[in-house]
Amino acid sequence: MTMFLAPYTAIADIDGSPLDAGFLFFGEYGKDPELFPVEVFWDADFTVPAAQPIRTRNGYPVRNGSPTKVYLKTARHSIAIKNRNSAFILMDFFNKGWDASFVTYNSQTQQKINDGFSSISEMLSITKPKDGMRVFVKSYHAGLNKGGGWFIYDSTKSAINDGVVTFNGWVRILNGQDINPYMTGAKGNWDATAQTGDDDTIAFQKCIDYLNTTYSSFRNAGKRVLSILNGSYRVGSLTIPNANGFGFEWNGEGMMTQLWLDPTSSGITVETEYTKFNNIVFNGKLKATYHSVSDPSIPEIFKFKLQSKALDIDTKFTDCEWHWGSNFARISGRGFNWVDGAIGQSTGSLCVISCDSDLVVAGTDDYHQIETAMRHFGVYNTRVDQLGFLFEIVGTHAVKDYINDIKISGNDFIGLNRVIVGLDAGIVNPSLCDNFATGLSAITNVKNITNLQDTGNNWNKLPKDTIDTAVTAIPVLYNASDSVKGLSITGATKASNISNNIILAGQAALAGQVVGAGNVDGIIINGAAFKHFSSGLALANVINNTGTAKNITITGNQLQSDASTRKRWIANPTNPESIVIDNNITIGSGFDNQRLSYTPTIYVDSTANPAGLTIVKSDASYYIKDNFVYVDFLISLSAQPAAGVLSFTLPNITPVVLESLFSGRIAGFGKVTQSYGVTTELSIEVWTTTNMAVLRVHNADFNLSSVTGNLTISGSFRYKFK
Structure with a gap:
């Protein structure tokens, strides 16, 4: 041996x-x-x-x-x-x-080398180190046991000090370990209660800069990953630059990784596309208190905007939390998703979609046009406890009118004021599925809605099944100050305490909304339940439109009201040939008949309301089924001309010939079921030539000459319209 x-x-x-x-x-x-x-x-x-x-x-x-x-x-x-x-x-x-x-090794005892140096600065005090010399450093700062590790000396790097891996020739041996802020001197010791601790901004920025300049982009198999270990970090202005292209990822350790943002800073600016943030708690100020004018939070924790002004942001937050904030992120472009997280004690918006005037819509394919480029936004499986808006759309670029594919699914909202707000913006193909909300004031306050899907949600104003007052109830569930083109409420969606309108088009529910035509088209409300609908207001509406209404289906719903005031199905039911209201269960009083109504104009011969005609009542209601219009009517006259053929107008749905082989003018038939002032049995024929319902007796026109005294008739008829 x-x-x-x-x-x-x-x-x-x-x-x-x-x-x-x-x-x-x-x-x-x-x-x-x-x-x-x-x-x-x-x-x-x-x-x-x-x-x-x-x-x-x-x-x-x-x-x-x-x-x-x-x-x-x-x-x-x-x-x-x-x-x-x-x-x-x-x-x-x-x-x-x-x-x-x-035993000594380059002026250091072997015992010292074995036990480890207390800090980076102590390691740097080694004089004339030799190539290949290895030392262990306990901590970046002495006594903290954070940011140390093994180092090996390389004299060819003696002039390099990146503050992360290489310190004047001493090279950190990573062995697959991700870069973390403790390696650059972070202390992670911020006490939000005592308001004591160190600022770790410089340490974070060193990590970001090192990763950006050292590693390739994700697309080139690079690994720009920042590991944020257990700690409570105070940070200020940080920038993730577009120095090396595509991709950056931050990984924390859940609730043990807390970032406290200095409200006087500019927050975290992201200039590169495709970033991911996982298992991190973000706090919008340096202490655990609500944002206020006198004690503000940082305006935005994150600001995403590419240096090229292109839209390709594409950021994702997974298993993250956000508290004590104003706004969380301002996205000047497309792509923001928040998954499996928690949000609390914040007053602004989770995501401000900022349609800046200088944004560049680049590309020739269908996915890079004004109408399609802004897309891919979502919030999934998240608990919210006190928040202003989930998404807020601002800015003047034309893309503001086409914010596509906002997906909101599986969330629990407590004290969320509004889901999507854009005073002069349009949303296209948004989807809301399986969410539960209390404390809601509205789902949307936008300019235009296109093809919105509401499925299996539970929208409430109060946490308990309580009758709310008109002052604090949900005034409007869906509001588009211009128009709605496609909106479906299906899949057993439930909503409680809507005081005024389920859908409001053509009116502003928030100050500053841009008002337009008020048209509604393609509305389906099926299988939904609305409880405590209308809280005593003079008038409530399922659909309140100031413009046209077409392609409307309201079927199979349950509406319950504790108020006796009037409740309309559609405020302005134009284009009645495309409106179906049927099989809805109404509980309480004040609901309009589910059939649409109109006031027939009375004609004698070819003259409307001629001299000598006194109308006591002229009412009719109708509904559509398949290709036919079904009409019930009641007409009462206290005086009428001595003679003439009596007819009256149809709903605003043009008839078509029922059977051309039978007659070239008849669209339908009916009968008078009750009559006063006439002894003969009367029937109804609907003529396409005049668009009128004509009273007939046997095979001849009915003439007023046979009336004795006042005339009252009621009955029903149907006619073909397509």
């Missing part, structure tokens, strides 16, 4: 300096080495004996003035080391190898 001393392992004197002109004695195990010496050799083959004591120079065993190795045939031995003054440095009768406390 052999044992040797390497020529680059130095022995320390009593004062820690390299042992010079010292003496080394090796002896039998358990005995005094000066009295019982063993053989010592200069070579590994034990052919060149070395005379004892072995002398030292500058801490090394020497032979002929040069550092050398010393070989023993056994590792078990005794050893004595003396300095030039014969003072003992070491006496060990039972030595099994060199003790680190008296």
